[in-house]
Amino acid sequence: MSGHDKELSIAEDAKKMLRLAAEENIETVWDRLHAQEPQCGYCSLGLSCRNCAMGPCRIDPFGEGPQKGVCGADADVIVARNLARAIAAGASAHSDHGRDILEALYHVGRGDTEVYRISDEDKLKTIAGEYGIETENKDVQTIARELAWEMMEDFGTRKEELTFLKRVPAPRRELWKKVGVTPRGIDRESVETLHRTHMGVDNDYVNILLHGLRTSLSDGWGGSMVATEVSDILFGTPKPVASKANLGVLKPDMVNIALHGHNPILSDVIVRAAKDPDLQKLAEEQGAKGINLVGLCCTGNELQMRLGIPMAGNHLMQELAIMTGALEAMLVDYQCIMPAVVEVAKCFHTRIISTFDKAKFTGATHIPFDPARGLEIGKEIVRIGVENYANRIHERVMIPGTPTEMMAGFSVEAIVGALGGSPAPLVDAIKAGKIRGAAGVVGCNNPKIKHDYGHVTLTRSLIENDVLVVVTGCSAVANGKAGLMVPEAADLAGSGLREICKALGIPPVLHLGSCVDNTRILVLAAALANFLGTDIDRLPLAGAAPEWYSEKAVSIGAYVVASGIYTVLGVQPPIFGSPNVVKLLAGGLDDVIGASFAVEPDPEKAAVLIRRHIEKKRAGLGLPSVDPESIPLP
Numbered sequence: 001m002s003g004h005d006k007e008l009s010i011a012e013d014a015k016k017m018l019r020l021a022a023e024e025n026i027e028t029v030w031d032r033l034h035a036q037e038p039q040c041g042y043c044s045l046g047l048s049c050r051n052c053a054m055g056p057c058r059i060d061p062f063g064e065g066p067q068k069g070v071c072g073a074d075a076d077v078i079v080a081r082n083l084a085r086a087i088a089a090g091a092s093a094h095s096d097h098g099r100d101i102l103e104a105l106y107h108v109g110r111g112d113t114e115v116y117r118i119s120d121e122d123k124l125k126t127i128a129g130e131y132g133i134e135t136e137n138k139d140v141q142t143i144a145r146e147l148a149w150e151m152m153e154d155f156g157t158r159k160e161e162l163t164f165l166k167r168v169p170a171p172r173r174e175l176w177k178k179v180g181v182t183p184r185g186i187d188r189e190s191v192e193t194l195h196r197t198h199m200g201v202d203n204d205y206v207n208i209l210l211h212g213l214r215t216s217l218s219d220g221w222g223g224s225m226v227a228t229e230v231s232d233i234l235f236g237t238p239k240p241v242a243s244k245a246n247l248g249v250l251k252p253d254m255v256n257i258a259l260h261g262h263n264p265i266l267s268d269v270i271v272r273a274a275k276d277p278d279l280q281k282l283a284e285e286q287g288a289k290g291i292n293l294v295g296l297c298c299t300g301n302e303l304q305m306r307l308g309i310p311m312a313g314n315h316l317m318q319e320l321a322i323m324t325g326a327l328e329a330m331l332v333d334y335q336c337i338m339p340a341v342v343e344v345a346k347c348f349h350t351r352i353i354s355t356f357d358k359a360k361f362t363g364a365t366h367i368p369f370d371p372a373r374g375l376e377i378g379k380e381i382v383r384i385g386v387e388n389y390a391n392r393i394h395e396r397v398m399i400p401g402t403p404t405e406m407m408a409g410f411s412v413e414a415i416v417g418a419l420g421g422s423p424a425p426l427v428d429a430i431k432a433g434k435i436r437g438a439a440g441v442v443g444c445n446n447p448k449i450k451h452d453y454g455h456v457t458l459t460r461s462l463i464e465n466d467v468l469v470v471v472t473g474c475s476a477v478a479n480g481k482a483g484l485m486v487p488e489a490a491d492l493a494g495s496g497l498r499e500i501c502k503a504l505g506i507p508p509v510l511h512l513g514s515c516v517d518n519t520r521i522l523v524l525a526a527a528l529a530n531f532l533g534t535d536i537d538r539l540p541l542a543g544a545a546p547e548w549y550s551e552k553a554v555s556i557g558a559y560v561v562a563s564g565i566y567t568v569l570g571v572q573p574p575i576f577g578s579p580n581v582v583k584l585l586a587g588g589l590d591d592v593i594g595a596s597f598a599v600e601p602d603p604e605k606a607a608v609l610i611r612r613h614i615e616k617k618r619a620g621l622g623l624p625s626v627d628p629e630s631i632p633l634p
């Protein structure tokens with residue numbers, strides 16, 4: 001197993017663990033991908049449909065076999081329906097996460113939990129103001145209750161548009177109205193997507209895809225934005241913080257517990273539970289020097305952004321982290337957790353502990369989380385990890401290398417704070433051409449792309465050419481591990497970006513948080529557009545997801561484009577069975593929504609596409625620019 005002849009990762013810790021996997025014959029995600037190959041051509045092109053029992057159907061891409069499903073749906077309709085369903089699934093994942101956090105806020109407001117409290121009162125009041133809630137002479141608890149109640153209404157069907165749409169620049173809101181993509185209710189749009197894509201409902205691929213965009217907007221400006229803002233209210237708005245990353249953050253002489261998934265509700269109490277003197281004492285009695293918490297994926301990002309908790313790795317590192325033999329427990333909430341972790345853990349002493357009733361893992365220990373008893377449950381879970389230290393086989397422990405330093409915690413508030421309270425200095429640097437523009441490099445890992453290569457190569461190339469990069473999710477981990485997220489990394493940037501970063505003492509690559517925190521990028525883009533009195537699509541901005549895999553990433557890409565930001569994907573989405581859908585998404589949308597997608601697996605080339613786009617936008621704003629075509633493709 002894992003005996004692949006090509007290099008699977010650029011990360012040294014991953015490479016070492018993959019060698020161990022090959023020696024010990026432990027199956028990983030790369031082996032399972034290999035076993036699946038060749039993957040189904042119909043599905044890869046988006047040409048298969050199993051939406052009803054007259055099917056499953058598939059369309060022959062060569063034009064020789066059937067061109068219609070049993071119901072008569074053609075390639076355009078089938079591809080569009082499949083894509084819209086992926087968006088709805090991704091939007092639902094984010095939005096349900098948002099609802100879970102919101103319910104915690106409601107518990108705080110009702111006073112039926114002692115576990116959580118309001119950490120950022122200013123933000124609570126600001127957002128309550130955005131929701132039209134009077135805050136004068138009201139206690140914090142009342143404001144929390146009223147805000148939670150109002151936010152819950154955003155999930156339903158009562159409102160004509162989502163409350164956070166007030167943040168969107170006026171011209172874009174008008175455009176959304178004209179095109180008919182204004183998101184109304186967070187749940188409503190996803191449900192309507194499932195309705196529309198049922199057999200015999202929406203059979204116009206353009207109409208289906210436009211509703212797909214509306215659904216994604218209900219995520220970006222709805223469910224995910226609720227998740228981010230309420231997390232800030234409950235757990236604190238991130239501020240720049242020093243941290244570390246890679247498997248070297250595991251400690252050979254401590255109880256190691258990894259927190260994996262996306263929702264900070266449980267991990268927040270685990271952090272407190274791990275400080276419990278009784279549990280610390282128990283760890284010492286077991287022969288350990290203490291309890292070491294580390295993050296994985298976006299739960300890790302949430303903890304790193306707010307508390308500087310070290311990051312063990314991103315999506316493709318989850319199995320490899322267990323193989324260090326140094327992990328007493330992996331605590332999982334939901335999303336991006338491979339069922340395979342349970343199997344890998346069987347080869348070691350690691351306990352996999354699932355915590356949400358909506359995300360059980362056969363073979364794992366399930367301890368259901370209840371916000372009202374959060375701390376008690378947190379202690380129970382930490383105790384399992386501590387007691388498991390006795391089962392560690394110390395001779396088997398292999399922690400590869402030492403951690404890399406990185407900075408996290410760049411919320412929009414922190415960025416504007418670093419700029420002296422206004423976006424003006426950033427705008428001036430862009431106007432002067434010191435910074436050509438900004439790009440969000442976000443999203444997952446995918447074993448089809450060399451691990452972290454897409455993120456790091458693209459990011460490096462952009463900063464070398466004076467494009468400020470903001471990162472979230474697995475991209476943040478990749479770039480942190482590559483050493484690009486410390487102020488000293490400014491030396492790797494072009495002269496203009498270097499000068500600005502040095503003056504501000506910030507890295508050229510800023511960590512904006514987890515997957516739901518892509519909404520921080522929307523908020524920043526909207527703030528820049530509003531500051532300049534223009535629309536987002538006129539700004540020199542771009543997005544990229546070089547190694548994406550998940551349905552959530554499809555929703556993110558769609559809402560970023562629908563918000564007016566050109567986006568380059570590194571992995572081909574399953575749409576190429578319909579030339580009409582490809583034409584619409586990769587260019588046609590420019591005339592509809594002012595932005596579109598591109599697909600470019602080579603990150604060096606993707607960087608050039610982004611730079612050309614940024615120069616085009618600079619020219620459109622009358623700023624000094626270079627001829628986009630003069631930037632050669634590698």
Ligand code: SF4
Pocket residue numbers: 049050051052053054055056057068069070071072073078199
């Ligand atoms: Fe086939 Fe149409 Fe049913 Fe899809 S909805 S499975 S194309 S009959």
Ligand code: MSK
Pocket residue numbers: 262297298314315335336442443444445472473474475514515549550552553
């Ligand atoms: S964890 S959605 S693999 S970024 Fe958010 Fe990473 Fe993608 Fe999951």
